[in-house]
Amino acid sequence: MIDWFSFFVVFAVSIVAACGVVFLFSLGLRLASVRTGWRRPAGIGCFVLCGLLILYGVYLIIPSLH
Amino acid sequence: MVVLVIVLALFFDFTNGFHDTANAMATPIATGALRPKVAVAIAALLNLVGAFLSTEVAKTISGGLIREGHDGVQITPVMIFAGLIGAIMWNLVTWLLGLPSSSSHALFGGLIGAAIVGAGFGSINLSVLLSKVVFPALLAPLTAGVVAFLATRIAYAITKKKQRSGFRYGQIFTSSLVSLAHGTNDAQKTMGVVTLTLIAGGFQATGSGPELWVIVICALAIALGTYTGGWRIIRTMGTGLTEIEPGQGFAAEAATTATILASTHLGFALSTTQVASGSVIGTGIGRKGASVRWRTAGRIAIGWVITIPAAAAVGALASWISLAGLPGIIADAAAAIAVIVWIFVYSRRNHVGANNVHIEPTAFVRPKKKRKSTRSGEVRP
Structure with missing residues (x-):
């Protein structure tokens, strides 16, 4: 009656997506706060990846883009 | 009759919008990431845009809960009318109590009640x-709670304290x-209700999509509702359940x-309201030093349990009165308007708006004192 398989897929995907975004954004905050060397560009790279994930979310929301 | 149903449907759309502002905007308002007015304006604009983006209307009003169609019940405009009254009443009562509850469940509940009587x-x-x-x-609050718990742990493990204000921008x-x-x-839900009512009333061909004017007024109604902001619910979600840092x-x-x-994309539908509430609780457990007010959480859970029966009871009552024909329907409408006006007048007595959406920090530590000072800012448990 209840579709446990699709529930677990949803559960797993939610964990990976949410934790991925939070991981990237946190890493970005941590790296970008140091102004020296490679850290700042790397931090900005993390933010850019985060932005891409959010754009993917927008893509998922808007049906006419599919 | 059809006009009456459309007006009620739009009002339901409005309550839906202002009930659900909290899902998206309670936490940014609570952490100060967005000023309250700005937050609801953004939410309203995005709801307006969102309503135009997707106009794929559901085949059935009740999503299969009621056996509709050839071998089942024909849902009449009168049933939709009674169901909408039930849903609106429950949305307003939960708003008055500051409880986040699912608007779609209220709509289902109202329709179920009306269908049982009819x-x-x-x-x-x-x-x-x-x-x-x-x-x-x-499952929804559990899932979201676990996800939010893990995400909070990750965020706090990686960042140092002084870096965390940057989360506001995110x-x-x-x-x-x-x-x-x-x-x-x-x-979409309201567009579906309006379109199916128009079809049932013979104003529109069977199987056709929503007219442009239906899309426009539904989008405007939900955006207006969102902008009006259910501040009581925002307060419960943002500061009532736990203290939230950026x-x-x-x-x-x-x-x-x-x-x-x-x-929504992997085929296991969960209620937005329940997911958002679960996330807030999960993040409250996830940060060391934060506490969750389980009493408030329990009240919200009780609200979810009785959403469908309560909306169904009102829907059934309205449906039963409407069996009397035109006088019954007029009585229904009059009673509904009276209750709506009463709730709005009553809510004025302890107004919660953009200016006082935050509970004072001391109130969080000593909830008892707060209850006395604002009298009924929060519902008695």
């Missing part, structure tokens, strides 16, 4: 009710995504967004 218990599809409403209602994006997703989903807010919003998008 066509008997056999018209309800119990197994669909269990698998589409009852189990997801248990919150703006994640909460905007929740608003947009809400607009694409929830305005890092937690970001983690909770990320969890809400991810869970909602995953559930």
Whole structure:
């Protein structure tokens, strides 16, 4: 009656997506706060990846883009 | 009759919008990422845009809960009318109590009540009710809670204390995504109700999509509702359940967004309200030193349990009165307007708006004192 398989897929995907975004954004905050060397560009790279994930979310929301 | 149903449907859309502002905007308001007025304006705009983005209307009003169609019940405009009254009443009562509750469940509940009176218990599809409403209602907050818990742990493990204010900027994006997703989903419901009413009334061809004017007014109604802002619910979600820091807010919003998008695209529908509430609780458990007010959480859970029966009871009552024909329908409408006006007048007595949406920090430590000072700012448990 209840579709446990699709529930677990949803559960797993939610964990990976949410934790991925939070991981990237946190890493970005941590790296970008140091102004020296490679850290700042790397931090900005993390933010850019985060932005891409959010754009993917927008893509998922808007049906006419599919 | 058709006009009356459309007006009620739009009012339901309005309450839906202002009930659900909290899902997206409670945490950014609580952490100060967005000023309250700005937050609701963004949410309203995104709901408006979202309503235009997707106009794929559901085939059935009740999502299969009621056996509709050839071999089942014919849902009449009168039943929709009574169901909408039930849904609106329940939305307003939960708003008055500051409880986040699912607007779609209220709509289902109202329709179920009306259908039972109009066509008997056999018209309800119990197994669909269990698998589409009852189990997801248990799983949604659990899922979101676990996701938000893990996300909060990650955020706090990686960042140092002074870096965490940066999460505010991230919150703006994640909460905007929740608003947009809400607009694409929830305005649809009302468009579906209005379109199916027009079809049932013979004003529109069977199987045709919503007219442009229906899309426009539904989008405007939900955006206006969102902008008006259900501040009582925002207060419960943002500051009533737990103290939220920017890092937690970001983690909770990320969890809400991810869970909602995953559930809509991988075929296991979960209620936005329940996901968002679960996320806030999960993030409250996830940060060391934060505490969750389980009493408030329990009250919200009780609200979810009785949403469908309560809306069904009102829907059934309205449906029963409307059996008397035109006088019954007029009596229904009059009673509904009277209750709506009374609730709005009553809510004025302890107004919660953009200016006092935050509970004072001391009140969080000593909830008893706060209850005395604002009298009934929070409902008695």
